[in-house]
Amino acid sequence: MSFGKVLRPALVALLLALVLRPTWFIPLFxxxxxxxxxxxxxxxxxxxxSLSHLGLVAAASGAATVVAVxxxxxxxxxxxxxxxxxxxxxxxxxxxxxxxxxxxxAVPALGFGAGPTLVALFLYGLLPIFENAIIGLSTLPPAxxxxxxxxxxxxxxxxxxxxLPLALPVTLTGIRLSVVIALGTATIGSTVAARTLGEVIxxxxxxxxxxxxxxxxxxxxxxxxxxxxxxxxxxxxxxxRMGRA
Amino acid sequence: xxxxxxxxxxxxxxxxxxxxxxxVETGTITVIVGxxxxxxxxxxxxxxxxxxxxxxxxRINGESTLSVKxxxxxxxxxxAIQGHxxxxxxxxxxxxxxxxxxxxxxxxxxxxxxxxLLTLFSMEPAQFRDRFPSELSGGQQxxxxxxxxxxxxxxxxxxxxxxxxxxxxxxxxxxxxxxRIQQKLRSTIMLVTHxxxxxxxxxxxxxVMDGGRLVQHGTPAEIITRPATDFVANMVGDVERPLRLLxxxxxxxVMEEGAAEGAALTTRASLRDALSACLWTRRVEVPVERDGxxxxxxTLDAILARVGSHA
Numbered sequence: 001m002s003f004g005k006v007l008r009p010a011l012v013a014l015l016l017a018l019v020l021r022p023t024w025f026i027p028l029f030x031x032x033x034x035x036x037x038x039x040x041x042x043x044x045x046x047x048x049x050s051l052s053h054l055g056l057v058a059a060a061s062g063a064a065t066v067v068a069v070x071x072x073x074x075x076x077x078x079x080x081x082x083x084x085x086x087x088x089x090x091x092x093x094x095x096x097x098x099x100x101x102x103x104x105x106a107v108p109a110l111g112f113g114a115g116p117t118l119v120a121l122f123l124y125g126l127l128p129i130f131e132n133a134i135i136g137l138s139t140l141p142p143a144x145x146x147x148x149x150x151x152x153x154x155x156x157x158x159x160x161x162x163x164l165p166l167a168l169p170v171t172l173t174g175i176r177l178s179v180v181i182a183l184g185t186a187t188i189g190s191t192v193a194a195r196t197l198g199e200v201i202x203x204x205x206x207x208x209x210x211x212x213x214x215x216x217x218x219x220x221x222x223x224x225x226x227x228x229x230x231x232x233x234x235x236x237x238x239x240x241r242m243g244r245a
Numbered sequence: 246x247x248x249x250x251x252x253x254x255x256x257x258x259x260x261x262x263x264x265x266x267x268x269v270e271t272g273t274i275t276v277i278v279g280x281x282x283x284x285x286x287x288x289x290x291x292x293x294x295x296x297x298x299x300x301x302x303x304r305i306n307g308e309s310t311l312s313v314k315x316x317x318x319x320x321x322x323x324x325a326i327q328g329h330x331x332x333x334x335x336x337x338x339x340x341x342x343x344x345x346x347x348x349x350x351x352x353x354x355x356x357x358x359x360x361x362l363l364t365l366f367s368m369e370p371a372q373f374r375d376r377f378p379s380e381l382s383g384g385q386q387x388x389x390x391x392x393x394x395x396x397x398x399x400x401x402x403x404x405x406x407x408x409x410x411x412x413x414x415x416x417x418x419x420x421x422x423x424x425r426i427q428q429k430l431r432s433t434i435m436l437v438t439h440x441x442x443x444x445x446x447x448x449x450x451x452x453v454m455d456g457g458r459l460v461q462h463g464t465p466a467e468i469i470t471r472p473a474t475d476f477v478a479n480m481v482g483d484v485e486r487p488l489r490l491l492x493x494x495x496x497x498x499v500m501e502e503g504a505a506e507g508a509a510l511t512t513r514a515s516l517r518d519a520l521s522a523c524l525w526t527r528r529v530e531v532p533v534e535r536d537g538x539x540x541x542x543x544t545l546d547a548i549l550a551r552v553g554s555h556a
Contacts (some may be wrong), residue, residue, distance in 0.1 A: 147330025151344050152320035165334045242333040
């Protein structure tokens with residue numbers, strides 16, 4: 001029995017139950033909660049926190065993808081090759097800066113809320129996408145590129161119809177890494193009042209309520225595992241179609 | 246008609262193609278043959294301006310190739326290369342439709358053209374249309390590559406070592422297919438190869454390049470019987486010259502009345518096939534049949550006489 005057949009639907013069901021029917025888990029979490037304290041987080045619905053969490057990750061990763069892929073396209077053109085080291089340095093800095101530091105620095109400028117978290121996730125997500133997009137765009141099959149030119153595609157048509165689709169599976173690997181990192185990192189956004197599942201975890205840590213920590217952690221973890229898996233499946237499908245697998 | 250007029254390409258002081266002129270008649274196959282570094286590929290790539298000539302020009306049906314933008318020019322010139330260069334993320338149908346699509350042909354016309362070409366290349370359209378290149382054999386991929394190059398009925402088809410990646414048996418079949426399709430469509434083809442055998446088999450005219458220069462341009466028989474330089478003679482191969490020559494002559498040319506014993510050759514066979522049959526089965530005459538009916542014979546003496554007349 002493979003992972004896909006049994007485990008995947010089971011994990012999806014578990015995630016849905018945790019988010020939509022948290023009260024089902026009261027008996028399970030009761031021993032972990034402080035005596036007489038709340039077992040299930042009730043200050044906000046877990047569904048709306050999940051949606052807000054996923055929304056933040058999607059927005060940050062989406063922006064990071066657009067910027068990183070655009071940069072990668074520019075530096076893989078003959079005229080942009082000179083900027084490759086520079087852009088690599090910039091995206092590297094984005095990766096080395098700890099997200100917590102970005103949050104702290106961004107709050108005075110952007111105020112509390114989703115803003116600083118978006119900035120931190122965006123910066124943190126650039127590098128893997130940029131690096132992978134560059135690899136994808138600079139390892140295209142030479143005969144295909146020669147033929148694309150030879151049959152009369154102009155630069156733009158070659159980029160849109162051939163280069164980007166062929167680089168997609170590798171780029172997608174970078175996006176997957178970024179998204180998974182962002183899913184986890186987004187939880188610390190709640191320290192600056194972004195609405196994420198981190199809220200549940202932080203509430204648990206502040207009140208010594210392990211049940212809360214576990215709930216928040218489990219939901220974030222399950223999202224990460226399932227989204228990672230879905231993107232892997234998508235990459236495999238694309239790679240298979242292109243005969244690269 | 247394709248006119249190549251005193252075309253030269255110089256890279257950083259190195260002359261890759263040196264003042265080459267030649268004329269290619271519409272509806273013929275011209276094979277450019279040479280060793281690697283002879284400039285044959287550069288010459289071909291200057292025709293569709295994948296390389297810009299340093300001097301000289303190419304005219305297609307009287308019109309200079311410099312008068313249009315390169316990518317517009319290339320849509321009128323088919324291009325097939327070694328290792329096919331198909332788009333791995335597009336189906337067979339979309340690959341073949343690439344140029345008609347760029348030219349904004351109507352959908353149903355493109356579809357009809359794709360099916361027509363697949364049929365022409367002996368690939369059942371319903372079976373192959375929606376497959377991806379990675380699901381095809383090497384020979385099939387190569388056929389789709391040539392079909393793509395022919396899709397928009399180009400004025401000219403350029404082929405750069407198109408069969409180089411195929412194994413010998415499939416290569417022979419691909420060459421026969423190309424000959425058959427070229428005769429049916431009356432296309433004008435320029436093909437680059439390093440293989441003299443291929444040049445002899447496919448070319449109406451053969452152009453031999455050496456060190457960037459065109460050293461001889463003529464029919465295969467001329468190249469074999471009157472090589473212009475030692476280099477050409479060497480390319481033809483002294484030992485194989487008579488056999489190469491025989492392979493160009495159909496049996497019908499020396500066929501005579503009369504019967505002979507043993508297995509028969511068809512009228513499409515060459516004298517090389519006839520000689521081979523004689524040697525292999527120890528005969529001095531071989532019967533020839535057309536559509537299963539014996540129409541005459543070829544004798545060993547006639548074959549020898551035919552070769553001797555060129556010595």
